[in-house]
Amino acid sequence: MEVFGLSFSLTFWIIALVLAMFLCGILTAAYNDDKTKGL
Structure with a gap:
């Protein structure tokens, strides 16, 4: 169960x-x- 939770989190x-x-x-x-357009 812990391994499953870890893999899910990963x-x-x-x-x-x-x-x-x-x-x-x-x-x-x-x-x-936007910067190049001068906004």
Whole structure:
């Protein structure tokens, strides 16, 4: 049971990390795009 919980947490954190990096990339790109447009 403990191993299952650990593996579930690991999978959850990996997915969360990937989603966070994906969102950060989108936000950074949008922010840089706005900066280059002079907004």
